[in-house]
Every structure is written in C-alpha cells, then in structure tokens.
Amino acid sequence: MEAISKPVKKKDHDSKLSGRALYVDDHVLEGMLLGRLLHSAKAKARITRIILPELPEGYYVVDKNDVPGINQVHIVQDDTPIYVEDTVEYVGDPILMVVGPELKEVERILNEIVVVYEELVPVLDMLKSDTVFFNYNYAKGDIRKALKEADRVFIETFQTGYQEQAYLETQGMLAYPHAGRMTVRGSLQCPYYVHGAVAKALGYEEKDVQIIQDVTGGGFGGKEAFPSILACQTAVVAKKANKPVKVIFERREDMEFTSKRHPSICTYKVAVKDGEITGMDIDVLFNSGAYTTLSPVVLQRGMICANGVYRLDNLRVVGRAVKTNTVPCGAHRGFGAPQTFFAVEMMMNHLAKEMGLDSLELKQKYMVKQGDSTSTGGKYHFHVPLPEMIEQIEELTNYREKRRQYRNQTGRYRKGIGMSRFFHGCGFTGSGERDIIKAVVRIRKNPDDTVEILASNSDIGQGLKTTFSKIVADTLGISLDRVLIENPDTDRVPDSGPTVASRSLMTVGGLLKRAADRLKQEWQAGEEQVIEEHFVEPDFVIPFSIVEFKGDAYPTYSWSVNAIEVEVDTLTATTKILGAWGTFDVGVPVDMNIILGQMEGGFLQGIGYASMEEMNCNEQGMIRNNSFSDYIIPTALDVPNLVTKIINNPYTHGPYGAKGAGELPLVGAAPAYVEAMENALGVNLNKAPFTPEDTMRVLLGGLN
Amino acid sequence: MVKFMLNGQEVVSKSQANQRLLDVLRHEFRITGVKCGCKEGECGACSVILDGKLVNSCLVALGSIEGSTVTTIEGYRETERYAALDKAYASVSAVQCGFCIPGMILASECILAKNPNPTEAEIRAGISGNLCRCTGYNAIVKAISIAAEEGKGLW
Numbered sequence: 037m038e039a040i041s042k043p044v045k046k047k048d049h050d051s052k053l054s055g056r057a058l059y060v061d062d063h064v065l066e067g068m069l070l071g072r073l074l075h076s077a078k079a080k081a082r083i084t085r086i087i088l089p090e091l092p093e094g095y096y097v098v099d100k101n102d103v104p105g106i107n108q109v110h111i112v113q114d115d116t117p118i119y120v121e122d123t124v125e126y127v128g129d130p131i132l133m134v135v136g137p138e139l140k141e142v143e144r145i146l147n148e149i150v151v152v153y154e155e156l157v158p159v160l161d162m163l164k165s166d167t168v169f170f171n172y173n174y175a176k177g178d179i180r181k182a183l184k185e186a187d188r189v190f191i192e193t194f195q196t197g198y199q200e201q202a203y204l205e206t207q208g209m210l211a212y213p214h215a216g217r218m219t220v221r222g223s224l225q226c227p228y229y230v231h232g233a234v235a236k237a238l239g240y241e242e243k244d245v246q247i248i249q250d251v252t253g254g255g256f257g258g259k260e261a262f263p264s265i266l267a268c269q270t271a272v273v274a275k276k277a278n279k280p281v282k283v284i285f286e287r288r289e290d291m292e293f294t295s296k297r298h299p300s301i302c303t304y305k306v307a308v309k310d311g312e313i314t315g316m317d318i319d320v321l322f323n324s325g326a327y328t329t330l331s332p333v334v335l336q337r338g339m340i341c342a343n344g345v346y347r348l349d350n351l352r353v354v355g356r357a358v359k360t361n362t363v364p365c366g367a368h369r370g371f372g373a374p375q376t377f378f379a380v381e382m383m384m385n386h387l388a389k390e391m392g393l394d395s396l397e398l399k400q401k402y403m404v405k406q407g408d409s410t411s412t413g414g415k416y417h418f419h420v421p422l423p424e425m426i427e428q429i430e431e432l433t434n435y436r437e438k439r440r441q442y443r444n445q446t447g448r449y450r451k452g453i454g455m456s457r458f459f460h461g462c463g464f465t466g467s468g469e470r471d472i473i474k475a476v477v478r479i480r481k482n483p484d485d486t487v488e489i490l491a492s493n494s495d496i497g498q499g500l501k502t503t504f505s506k507i508v509a510d511t512l513g514i515s516l517d518r519v520l521i522e523n524p525d526t527d528r529v530p531d532s533g534p535t536v537a538s539r540s541l542m543t544v545g546g547l548l549k550r551a552a553d554r555l556k557q558e559w560q561a562g563e564e565q566v567i568e569e570h571f572v573e574p575d576f577v578i579p580f581s582i583v584e585f586k587g588d589a590y591p592t593y594s595w596s597v598n599a600i601e602v603e604v605d606t607l608t609a610t611t612k613i614l615g616a617w618g619t620f621d622v623g624v625p626v627d628m629n630i631i632l633g634q635m636e637g638g639f640l641q642g643i644g645y646a647s648m649e650e651m652n653c654n655e656q657g658m659i660r661n662n663s664f665s666d667y668i669i670p671t672a673l674d675v676p677n678l679v680t681k682i683i684n685n686p687y688t689h690g691p692y693g694a695k696g697a698g699e700l701p702l703v704g705a706a707p708a709y710v711e712a713m714e715n716a717l718g719v720n721l722n723k724a725p726f727t728p729e730d731t732m733r734v735l736l737g738g739l740n
Numbered sequence: 741m742v743k744f745m746l747n748g749q750e751v752v753s754k755s756q757a758n759q760r761l762l763d764v765l766r767h768e769f770r771i772t773g774v775k776c777g778c779k780e781g782e783c784g785a786c787s788v789i790l791d792g793k794l795v796n797s798c799l800v801a802l803g804s805i806e807g808s809t810v811t812t813i814e815g816y817r818e819t820e821r822y823a824a825l826d827k828a829y830a831s832v833s834a835v836q837c838g839f840c841i842p843g844m845i846l847a848s849e850c851i852l853a854k855n856p857n858p859t860e861a862e863i864r865a866g867i868s869g870n871l872c873r874c875t876g877y878n879a880i881v882k883a884i885s886i887a888a889e890e891g892k893g894l895w
Binding site for chain 1: 776778779780782812813814817825831842860865870874875876879
C-alpha cells in the first residue's frame, strides 16, 4: 500500500457519528415557512382551472405567475419548468406550492385544491415515443460489409429498468431572502449548478445568489440536477413570502417524482464470420421521461460503452433518448454505462454459447489492451489490467471449475456463477471539462499557517473532505488538522465544477495538488497567501469532438472485474447470493478505507439494480413502487459475503496516481448477477433487474 | 401531556398523543440526531432505544410511551460504550453520508447489549432494519465486531 493510502479518521466522522451534523431539515429559522408541492395527477393534460380554498393569513400559494425571472430550470437545456405553464407532462409535474407556518395546515390546503384537467393521451412506452430529444451515432470500420459478409448474424434485445438512487436523506432545500440577495442551502451535489439556475429563476445577478451545501445524506447522482429544480421552486416562494422557506420531500414524493436511472432497450446485431466476431451494430434507446434534464450526456456515456471492453474493428452505435410522459430521468451513479455494459456482456455470453465456448473464453479473446483504439477512435493510453484481474477473481472463486460444475443441474437448489468485465471512463464525457466546466480551485494559507481548501465539490458521503485534505496536507508536509475544509458556499469558493462523473478527486484533486505544490514553493510563514489553479487538459489526450463523436471521450479509465455466485430455490423462485467478488483498479487509493467503502457500497447498489430494485409505471403513468415497502433495496442480510480487492495501477496524471472511483463499482454488477442466473437456470436472459418474479416466469416455462 | 424519560431527563410533552415520537422528538424537543427517512418503519434512520429496545420512532405514538425511557444519539453519545463504538467506526471509516448513522449506532448498542460477543450473522441480523445506501454494510459490520472485541467488559 502506498503511504497516501493509509487510512485516517475521516474529517466528518465526529460530527456525523455523534448526530451533531446538521442536514437541511435540521435547520429552523425565525419566521420560517414550510412548503409542499402540488404535483400533477395526470401524465398529460391541459390545466383548465385551479380552484383554491380560502387561504388563512400567512399562507401562500405560489405558481408560474410568481416566477420573477425565467420559468425554466437551467440544466443542460432549459425545458424543465419551475412551475408548469398550461400543460402537465408527467404524473408529478409541479403545479404550485403551498407554504405557511404549519405543515398540517399546508397539507389541508393542498388537499382542498381542485385542479381541473383536460386529459390528453400520454406516451408511456418509449418504443411508442414520437419525440426524440437527442440522437447521436458513430461508427468505425465498415459495419455494412461485416454484416453482409457474415456467416451468421445474431440479433438480440436487452432491457433495463429504472433505478432509484434511494439516498437515505430525501431532497430538501431552504431558501431565505436577505438584503436584496437570496441564499439557498440544502442537500445537493453541485452548488454552482444550483447557483446558475436560481439566478435565472429570480432574474438576479449571479452575485446576488448564494448557494450553500448542507451536510448531504447521499446523492448518487440524484442530487446532481434535481436540486436545481427544487431550489428554484423554493427560492421563488421565499422571494414572494419574503421569509425563509423550507421544503423537505416525503419519501414517497421523492421516489415518485425525482429523477432516476434511465430505463433502456438496446438491440445488438452481431456479425460472425469463420468463428470470429467481425462487427457489432448497436441501437441504444433511453427513456428520458418528460424533460431533457441530463439525458444527452447520459446517452453519450451509454453509447461510448456499448461495445464494452471488447476490440471490434467494425462498429456502429446509434443512440436516441426519447420523450415519454413519465418522470424525467437523470444522473445515477454509472450515468448510462450500467445499461449498455449489461447489454454487451449478456450479448457476449449468448454469442459464446452459440459458438460452443464459455463466455470467459470468448471475452478474453477480444479484450482491449493498452494502445488499442477506443470505441470513438480515442486510445487506451494506459495499462489495461483486466487479465490479472480475471486471474485474481479466478483465485478467489474457482470460477472456471464452478462454471463447469453448474451446467445442466437438476433438483430444487441450483447454483450459478457469472463474471463481468467493465470500465468507467474517468471524468466528464468528451470535452466538457475543457470547454464547459473550466474548473478553478483555490487554497488559502492563513496567517496562523493553517490552509483552507476552497473548491465547490461537495462531500456527499464519498469522503471528499478527507481525500482533498490528505492531498493538500501530504503535499505541504503539514498535519491533516492544519488543513481546513468546509461545505462549499458559493460566496467563498470558486467554481471547480460539479460533484459528478467520478471527476472530483482525479480532476479537482489534481488541481489542489498543483496548488499545494506551488504553495509549498512560495510558502511564507505567518503570511496570508492565496493560490489559484485552473484546469488544463493533459496533452496526451486526443481531443474529442461531439459533432464527429470522435476522440478520447475520457483521459483514462478505471477497470473492474466482478463475479457473483447464486443459489436458486426452484420451488420458491428466490435466489440467495452466495458470494460477490469485485476487483477494482481506481489508480492509487488516496485512502484505502474510503475506496473500499466506495467499492463495497457501489457494488451492493449494483447488486440491488441487478436483482431486486424493480420500479415501473402503471397504465396512468404513475410510479407503482414509491416506498421502501415496494421498492426493495439491499439490507445487511442480502449479500453477507461481499469481497472487494483493490489492485495498484497508478495513473500518472492523477494526484498521487488516483483516478475516478465513485461510479465504477455499480457498473458491472448486473451482468455478473444475471449471468449467474443464466448459469443456474440454464437459459438465456435479457433483462435487469432479474427478480424472483422473473425467475418464477422462467421456471413456469414462460419467456424471460 | 405525556411524561417520559428522554436521555436521562424527565420531560413532559405537550404534543397530541397520536403524534409520532419521531416528530415529537424533532419538533418539540429539537432532537435532530433522530433522522426521518421514510415515516413508515422501513429505513431505521429514526431508530431510538425505547425501554431497552430498538424501535423506529416513526411508528411509535407519543401516547404509548408514558413513563418510558427514550435514548437518542444525543444521550447515548455521552457514554463509554459510545466511545468504544466511535473508535471502532472511525478505524474502518464506516461513516459515509451519515444519515443512517445515529440509528445505526443505537442498533449497534442494542446488538451488543443483548450479546456482547455476536457473530457476523448476528450483527447483520441486528442491523437489518437499518438501511444504509452508502457503505454496503461491510464496514459497519466490521466496526461493531471491533467494538465488541476492543470494548470487552463494557457490554
């Protein structure tokens, strides 16, 4: 283990363990009002009338007419309304907010409001969508020729469902006007995203808006874009009432109406000639829901990963993110990659069966290595450690032997094992970091020689306060307690970009490293000094063009191999997970405990996605699984034997050799799990999650 | 008016008897270490120790606790046992977002109070009513077993 990897007590340990950490709902301000949204009950309708009851003194109803600035939330495109105009586009679309001193009274008023809808026909099925929000395509080689000359062409479709982030703390925001400015604080990942959105909503100059991240009870992407929406809604109300306003979502409200992982349908057409895979023609379809939110970027990442870790000379990928009248989807750990990695890994499994090979044997034959070109004509610039990772998993699990044993089982209990190989592209997709984010960090040395980190990235549980501080402390050669880091406040920190895309440590941590190196050289004891650093793209990167969909989509990749072993009870259709093993390359861990915690947590979240986290809409477009009773996430009992290993593969351009880590562990759980289910059940499977109900259907002889 | 012991002090609540204990603690007594995650007894973020047992305070009506003893993290953090758990949780960095943690610590106490030498399976069963979305539970399970080992005699 490298010296920097040695674990330390986390910076936020004491306040969180003791219950002293204050989350947004823990703040109570003088004269504060509480708000609740009225959400659309229809998937598509025109609002013809809203009948309000008489409002008691001190209670307000706020809607589109109260938005002083632009009634659109600034995300990527600005089509998400703060409060709906005349039509609603999904069950949950925010119509208005009721606020007042007592939540009970707010709820009474809310229940008495009558909305008269003129119902329109919603589109609930992504296959029937007539609106393509985004589409991209890219190709290399000659896929037409490969298909034409193939001995056989295999065509399959794979499906994945919603995944709810299920952070333990629901969405929440608190806004308060003061001295002509607006402060909004709450549970959020990206202070400057919220900052830009609130300024537009209020029609304020940016300097008149302050955003503060409160201690945040989990994000997983769910607090990337959504908080901008809630912050705009809350700020508009606070402006009208001229009082502090707090809005905390109920769990059911949060599960039904906030963004989730995009459901997908991916179709693979694979050319095989003389026993070789000669090309893949891939169609990626993502369900965006009612508004665009982050769909373009999610789709891009999904498409880039569509050929998995496999070298293909002839490749074409066509992708669309389409509109439906359902809850808008957004960021969720993995960001489009879990969907396509699932599809490609399963496709390869099925091809192997057709060729009379075990999936591992086939996959090993096509695995990329250093120097190979990526799907988009970039390059794998660095060592690809997949071969040694596979051998490590083999040693841990006796994988090959088990695969053989578990073929053709009979009897009530049947075992299976599966393995996935995957990467996560580190940082923003394409040129976003260079062209859009342009991150800036500062470190300030105080006259007492303590050093404060000033960056807009938030610690949402992933340990950023600790890892950022370790980088600065170690570089300067000062103790960790001499490095100070607060939750970001846009009045105090520069825009170092959002807390997303497994970028914070690699990119912003790298800038902090540079700033600390400079401070060390320029250090003057007892003086105040401020050092600022700006993002510079590493010079080895082949510039990415979104127009051509070509170049290095990522500077580097984190790698992983997962294996999962199951035992299916064919009487009850329930599955026990006997073991889950993951080996991960995230460069050098800046803190071993933190990285293990990220890997274990992400892996289990991925196993949830694979096996139990089912969410869907009913015929009216309402999410059916809107509570922890109906949407099951893993408990401590579900995967007792979850083993994670870290391999050392330093990234020369990351701080202390670190690269992206947070999202990687979620990405490959689903294909490993579903392959294990295939192994146990002896059939081909094409969907995730694969739940006990799905197992039951297979056992009853139905379609998977 | 409902009288009960809260973190070692006798208190009288003026809230209505049908109120959730969770809301009474958070709103009337400003005990913010009790977290609200779902209000339907699924997540365990609002766990408190009620007369020696771990309960979801969202499922307890105030009227049912007359004369009872309630411990939240605010009271528990003053104990030697907490100090042992604190050290153990820190040593494996078991705290991520922290939202489940006050409940998780009280669950840890209840496991160890019942059985000072729990097996891994017993620990897992003991925290299975407390959801954590961040850690995958391994670090928390390990922390509890370290606390059991290092804190011998405390439980």
